[in-house]
Amino acid sequence: MKEATLIGEGAYGEVYLVKWRGTEVAAKTIRASIASNPMVKNAFMKELALWKKLRHPNIVQFLGVLKQSDRLIFLTEYLRNGSLYDQLRKKGKLDPLTAVAYALDIARGMNYLHQLKPHSIIHRDLTPRNVLQDEAGHLKVTDFGLSKIAQQKDSYGYKMTGGTGSYRYMAPEVYRRESYGKSVDVFSFALIVHEMFLGGPSNREEAAEKVADKTAYEDYRPHLASYIFPEQIKTLLRECWHKNPDRRPSFQEIIDRLEKIHATLQEKIVLGTCCSCMIL
Known part of the structure; x- marks a missing residue:
């Protein structure tokens, strides 16, 4: 060292x-x-x-x-471009096409971890700080499995939340210390995607633990304004942060839907460019 x-x-x-x-x-x-x-x-x-x-x-x-x-x-x-958290703090909200492309990167990485055999890896602490950007501009998931090691069923009193705002992305069942599965990562993913469209947490003034408490016990979820979020993204996010873990889609399902959304957005951009040329 x-x-x-x-x-x-x-x-x-x-x-x-x-x-x-x-x-x-x-x-x-x-x-x-x-x-x-x-x-x-x-x-x-x-x-x-x-x-x-x-x-x-x-x-x-x-x-x-x-x-x-x-x-x-x-x-x-070492990825010198830093984390998604750094990007959002510097640049603010992302354009829809970039946000969906980034969401696909995260979903593909998580799907790989969830589909590993014989045992899948549950991240348990998926946040914008744990998503890094490589030199080609693609996102990579990091620090998977660390919370599993740190927790060890909380046998020595360590909580998986730390001081980096992980509470904000925590699934209700984790906060309530109930049994949980792979869908906790899907819940966290939805909140990350929400931030990419918005430019950061919608509730950044509130303490992270208070947000987690409201999410777990009052069924609180961030607002989805129609002028910011495409309808297909709104539908997907509502499913991903559903209070019933069994109702949340798998990352493979998420990838399939995001690929279609990405293609639709690209088509709209091409059509918009062509229309502009015709007007000129």
């Missing part, structure tokens, strides 16, 4: 930019308060064996682990 530059801090630890075998990579540390637990350390090492096998253009590539006795450190590819 010599010549390491701190580039970020997440719910589970710090992120450093380091040189590894002559290449810039991200070194992610797991907080000592978490890593010191033997159960967590064992879970981490088991998870690493799985991460090594993962290959998909829309998930951040795991590279290896640094074995240090006092802490857990793993290496991933």
